[in-house]
Each structure stands twice: as structure tokens, then as C-alpha cells.
Amino acid sequence: MSRGLINPGESRAERHRRELCALVRGPAVSDHHRIVVLSMKGGVGKTTTAVGLGAVLAEERGDRVIAVDAAPHGGTLLDRLPTPLRPQRHARDLLARRETVKRYSDVRAFTGQAPSRLEFLASGTDPEGYPALSDGDYRHLARIVERFYSICITDCGTGMLHPAMRAILDLADQVIVVCPTSVDGARSALATVDWLETNGYAALARSCVTVLSRVAKSPSIDLDQLERHFSDRCRRVLRIPEDPHLEEGGPVDLARLRPATHLAYLELAAEVAAVFR
Numbered sequence: 001m002s003r004g005l006i007n008p009g010e011s012r013a014e015r016h017r018r019e020l021c022a023l024v025r026g027p028a029v030s031d032h033h034r035i036v037v038l039s040m041k042g043g044v045g046k047t048t049t050a051v052g053l054g055a056v057l058a059e060e061r062g063d064r065v066i067a068v069d070a071a072p073h074g075g076t077l078l079d080r081l082p083t084p085l086r087p088q089r090h091a092r093d094l095l096a097r098r099e100t101v102k103r104y105s106d107v108r109a110f111t112g113q114a115p116s117r118l119e120f121l122a123s124g125t126d127p128e129g130y131p132a133l134s135d136g137d138y139r140h141l142a143r144i145v146e147r148f149y150s151i152c153i154t155d156c157g158t159g160m161l162h163p164a165m166r167a168i169l170d171l172a173d174q175v176i177v178v179c180p181t182s183v184d185g186a187r188s189a190l191a192t193v194d195w196l197e198t199n200g201y202a203a204l205a206r207s208c209v210t211v212l213s214r215v216a217k218s219p220s221i222d223l224d225q226l227e228r229h230f231s232d233r234c235r236r237v238l239r240i241p242e243d244p245h246l247e248e249g250g251p252v253d254l255a256r257l258r259p260a261t262h263l264a265y266l267e268l269a270a271e272v273a274a275v276f277r
Contacts, residue, residue, distance in 0.1 A: 017263065020270045024060040028276035032146040035153045035272060036172040040195075041188035042158040044180040045213035049240065049268075050155040051080040051252045053176070055116035056262075056269040059254060063150035064104075066111065068141070069123040070164055071157035072132035078112070078122045082251045087112040090122045091133060095140055104148045116254055119149075138164040142171050160195050169201050174275050175208040176268075179230070181221050186229070193233050208234045209271055214246075215239045236271050240264045 010018070037050040050067055058065040068091070069077035078086050087110055094101070094110040101107055111119040123133060133141070145152050154168055169175075175196070179189030189210065196205035210230040215223065227237045243261040245253065254262060 017266065020263075020266045021060055023270035024057065024266065024273050025062075026273060026277060028063075028150060028273075030173075030276070032149065033151050033276055034142070034171055034173045035151065035176065036156060036168055036174070037153060037176045037178060038156050038160075038192055039178045039189065040159055040192045041180070041185055044178050044185055044188075045211075045240070045246075046158075046178045047076050047080065047155050048246050048249075048252065049176065049178050049211050049213060050153050051077070051118070052240070052246075052254075052265040053268050053272065054118040054151075054153045055114060055252055055254050056265045057151055057153075057273070058114075058118035059116045060266075060269065061150070064119070064148065065117070065151040065153070066119040066121060066145060066149045067153045067155060068121045068145065070133060070138065070154050070162075070168060071123055072162040072164075073157075074123055075155060075157060076249075077120060077155050079250060080252050081112050081114055081120050085112045085114065087120070087122060091141055092123075092131075092137075094121070094144065095137055098140060098144055101144055107144065107148050114251070116252075121145075132162060133164040135164055135167040138167040139171070142167070160192065160199075169196075169204065172204060174272065175201075175204045176272075177208050177210045177234070178213050179210055179226075180213050181215055181223065181226070183221060186221065186226055190229065190233075193230075205233065206235065207275075209268070210234045210237045211268065212237065212239045215241045217242075238264065238268050238271065240268070 039046040054067045069075045089110045111121050113119045177192050193205050230237045243258050245256040
């Protein structure tokens, strides 16, 4: 209205976004940080959460971020990467050649990279050709990854009893539990927290972040009540709204997300990055 003579300054929303970006970009005290994304129930948005978080971290930060598929018999992580960018080799191929891996370029022969700069390491899709990673396999893989990446996001399979789970949790710095906005989904997510508490990972349970995934405008469950349930058990509860782009189940392009969805992933990334310091 003033034809540019008056500058009203940043809006509250712009200032909030800028502050979140500053938190995400902050320096990390440790050389390597491991984040584990969990859910006992399938189809709840676990892989989408892992990729959305990883994409924001990779895009906003200057260091290397990788997402590792630890599903026992091939997960859907690579579905979130454009087909031409998908690697032809997988985690077991990398393990078989680990003695020859000396430089970052050696690892890149086994990973795909999204436009966000998030890298992907697949577990393989053929149960016979690529058997499930064992406890020892994951530990070997983790030692390779920590040499070349600042942040590793492990996308676990459903359930808590697959062969590599003990190693995954032993090495984890923090955990994200994904919860859909349904009664059975909430029970499953709470059971995940219970399992952590009763199986030697109480500290990870207390410090975990719960993500309420695919939050609709008119949910079938009382979100405030659900959030209170998890707030008593976890460090933070965050909501990721429904988004047509994510519902496609294909590659995640941050530019195609609704502003509210992108902001929700930015808030998740800031909460995760707070632990880096």
C-alpha cells in the first residue's frame, strides 16, 4: 500500500522458518550421527518420514546425509528415488567389497543421490539374492558409513525382531517412532515405545520423537489426546499433514510439497538437529 516506502519486515511465519533453518544448519559436535526410524506397523509413512527428514537435512546442511534401507527383505526406500538415479548395487554388494573402500567415491558406486543431495543405500529386493542383513552385517555397514557421512538415517523394516535390529538400536543416537492417526496405529506405536523400554533401550524411548503421520484436516481420532499420550512418554510429538505428493508413494520432491508439509519436515529436522550439539 505504501508502494515500497514502508518495509513491514519479516512476518512471524518467515521468522519462524528462518529460525528453524538456522537450527537445522547448526554445527554437529560429533563426527557422525545415527537416526533410526521405527514402526511395528507397515504402511504408516515410515519410509516417507525417513526420506522427508533426510531430504531436508541434506538440502539445508552442507555435510553428507545418507538413508539406509534396513528392511529384512528389501524395503521401499528406493521407490522414493527417481528411477534413473537408483543404484544398481546394494548394501550387501558394499559389504562384499568393504576392504576396497578407501574414498568417498568408492562408496558412491553403491548409492543413489536425489536432487536434495540425500543419498540412498538399498538393502536389495530379492530375498534370495540379498538375504536379510545380520547383526554383524549392519555393524560392518555402520563402520563404513560413519567414515564418509555426517548423518545416517536408518529406515527399519516393520516389527522389532529382525536380525539387525539389536545392532541398529545399539548404535542409534536417537529414534523416531512413526504413528498413523488411527486407533490401531496408535496402539502399535505405543507398543513400539513399550518394547524399547522393556528391552534395554529406555533412554532411546524417553528421548524419541513421535511423528503423527498423514494428519488429515478432519481426523478420525482425537489428535490432541493422542499427542498427550505420547508426550508423557517421548521427547517431542510432531504432526506431518496429508499431502497429495506424498500419497503418490513415489520419489519425494521437496519443491512439490505443500508449504505446511515442508514446514512440518523442517520442524522435524530442527528437532533432530538439536541433539547434534
